[in-house]
Ligand code: KG4
């Protein structure tokens with residue numbers, strides 16, 4: 425018997441919006457029966473970011489195996505499923521169509537309903553997936569109204585979630601997404617791709633107060649901006665770079681000695697100070713929005729929510745419960761697509777087999 429007030433259902437989720445090819449089977453929007461993720465990150469690392477054509481080609485090569493593995497790990501066949509959910513958008517057009525078309529084929533062949541899922545909504549539903557030891561905060565499902573922050577490579581969105589599938593978008597980034605800023609600054613510091621984990625690792629032992637990077641507060645709005653911060657890091661690096669005589673132009677008194685890299689840059693301090701500037705703005709604005717909209721609980725999701733500093737900072741001193749998915753469910757996966765697909769399924773959504781991918785599908789249109 426399902427503990428949820430919604431009927432039981434088993435959903436196959438398929439995700440291919442960026443550089444992860446993923447398939448998962450989730451029961452009742454909560455219990456993960458299988459969760460397979462094939463990451464292409466290594467292939468894109470040499471380009472310093474996702475190369476769209478390479479991404480779609482890899483999805484085509486991998487998707488069949490990934491879906492088959494998800495079914496095998498769950499010891500199920502297509503006939504055991506209630507529906508097939510796939511990411512419809514937002515994402516890279518060439519990547520989205522691979523997963524969506526594969527899902528259409530499965531739906532047609534099996535007679536199971538097709539459900540097109542919004543990737544941002546799915547990031548939110550990753551917080552409904554069953555708790556494990558890695559989860560921060562409460563094991564019980566979030567309660568509405570919920571103030572949510574979606575922070576990924578492509579999006580930074582503050583959204584008030586009033587109920588299941590009921591959203592009010594409050595604001596978002598006007599330029600770079602938070603994850604994009606991590607990726608660009610990592611590239612600038614000579615750290616690898618993806619930049620978020622690289623910056624986090626590089627920041628260990630660094631002084632987060634070594635450099636006072638700017639925070640774009642954008643008062644009286646719920647919007648964000650990270651491009652000025654990225655430029656400030658660039659200018660600082662240029663100023664710190666040794667000239668031909670080996671002298672740097674500018675020095676911060678707070679630079680930790682052990683943090684100087686071989687090329688003379690205090691990488692750990694730069695990484696820690698940059699990370700602190702991003703986290704400060706994200707946490708402060710999310711808290712204010714929660715107060716303003718009388719939302720007692722917070723939910724943070726998306727790739728950047730894997731960041732330890734963000735997780736600790738948002739949880740510290742929060743008045744109500746804070747929900748952050750376990751780290752492995754923060755970055756792109758298909759369990760979250762199946763979880764969102766479940767709530768869409770039990771609310772009656774059934775999509776036609778000729779739906780198109782929606783590469784720029786905003787959460788405000790749900
Ligand atoms: O949600 P996601 O996997 O894909 C998108 O939907 O975009 O997010 C990927 C983003 C990348 O920009 C990556 O650098 C960032 O999440 N990210 C992190 C961390 N892990 C992944 N950013 C900061 N700290 C992390 N630990």
Ligand code: ZN
Nearest residue numbers: 576727755756
């Ligand atoms: Zn994502």
